[in-house]
Amino acid sequence: MRVTIVGAGIAGLSTAWSLSKQGHDITLIEQGSIPNPLAASGDRHRMIRRAYGDADGYARNIEEAFDSWDLLWNDLGVSHYANCGVLGISQFAGDGAEQFRTGLDRMGFEYERLEPLDAAARYPFLDPATFRYAYLDHDGGALFSERIARDMKAWLKMRGADIRMHTKVHAVDPNAASVQLENDEIVRADRLVVTAGAWTAQMFPALAENLMTYRNIVAYLEPPADLEDAWATAPAIVDIGGASDGYVLPPLDGIGLKFGAGVNKARTPDPEANRAAAPGEGDRLRRLFSPPFSRIDEYTVSEVKTCAYTFTADNRFFSKRIGNTLVVSACSGHGYKFGAAVGRRIAEALETNDDATLARWLRAETV
Structure with missing residues (x-):
């Protein structure tokens, strides 16, 4: 055929x-x-x-x-997957991160629950005063x-x-x-x-x-120097909690720390329009991550990339x-x-x- x-x-x-x-x-x-x-x-x-x-x-x-x-x-003879685990962080009852966790419960998937101080001790970029709990699924990561x-x-x-x-x-x-x-x-x-x-x-x-077509952005950030090691061993973050739908991919195998947020998406009739990031878009995205991240103003935006997605009702x-x-x-x-x-x-x-x-x-x- x-x-x-x-x-x-x-x-x-x-x-x-x-x-x-x-x-x-x-x-x-x-x-x-x-x-x-x-x-x-x-x-x-x-x-x-x-x-x-x-x-x-x-x-x-x-x-x-x-x-x-x-x-x-x-078939390729090489794996392009890093099983770094996936973290969720709940800031308030019923937020996106908690919905993800209850889904794991319904499916019977195991995960490790972390109280705020324990999570911040393991992941020093977190501010323990700003979230209720975190949970770590050891399966999952980055493609x-x-x-x-x-x-x-x-x-x-x-x-x-x-x-x-x-x-x-x-x-x-x-x-x-x-x-x-x-x-x-x-x-x-x-x-x-x-x-x-x-x-x-x-x-x-x-x-x-x-x-329906939407435009969104992701930003690559450089953390403060004293947090680089913490991020180098961090899991992916499926949801930072709150209302931003924020997610993170940690720096892996030479690829930088990436932030994204579903709240940023905007309907567009043309997937090729406005594909150059506007001034300040990366900084606006960065600020969505405090809380639960501490010292967010010390992170530097190194690159902003646009993307076009198709959504269904x-x-x-x-x-x-x-x-x-x-x-x-x-x-x-x-x-x-x-x-x-x-x-x-x-x-x-x-x-x-x-x-x-x-x-x-x-x-x-x-x-």
């Missing part, structure tokens, strides 16, 4: 990986480089975690995600996304995939499973898969009501078959952790034509 995949983020790369292993003829089209710094799958590292709040279906699916990453590491994309691209090339970077799709014929490129070339296949993230609605305007992954074309999108940045499993599930659906099972799995519904 000839399959064209539009979009070489983690879902597109993983779909190509899975289909190539099954012997299919793959053409992978990406409008930028691989990795693409503007894509939702871009940046240097991304979190993988078991904590999912009230989304128990996704918490159940995380084991399949870990298993799928292990299969990918076997090195840029390294994953580079190695998957190399693996696919060795397997004979036709990889077209810096190639923009001008039009799509979903029934014919063909795409017209900007140079008017027509690429034809038996099946077409579109995993273009925030650019999906540009190819399928009718899906704009299902897939019900916060679940999206899939839709249109003719001989399958359109798949994650919801928000949490799609990356499932990326390897998503590719395997898409490949299975293409071979079986079982769209219903794919949709239920993507939506984390009980089958």
